[in-house]
Amino acid sequence: MADQRHLDLLAHLLEQTRLQRLDWRESVLEDGFEVQLADYAVEVGLYRNEDGDDGLQLTIRDGEERIVEQITDRALGLCPVSRSETGRTASEMLSDLHGLARRQALHSDRALEAVLSTLSSLRDPAD
DSSP, rough: OOOOEEEEEEEEHHHHHHTTOOOEEEEESOOOOEEEEEEEEEEEEEEEEETOOOEEEEEEEEETEEEEEEEEHHHTTTTTOOOOOOSHHHHHHHHHHHHHHHHHHHTHHHHHHHHHHHHHTSTTTTT
């Protein structure tokens, strides 16, 4: 079951990701991304729940690839302390983290800039 520590972990991961202090990379999970912290890999990605629906999960693996902690968006939704100081729910924070980690790992900003630059260069000088 999720508790305050999980909410704190999400808040810290989200803050450090927004500050671009974490080096997110693609992982083996479907649409998953991971970052190495201390002797652990922290991974955020998709999973299929028992209803067959896609959800998000946060997993911590040790150096031997054992799962030492795993929490899903569904479990976070049941967390007694489900909102952070910012008013965001834990599930929303996990979704935000996944989106930011994805953008960083796949270098989305670089791709957007390149596409925008190419499109700008295609403009008709008469415009």
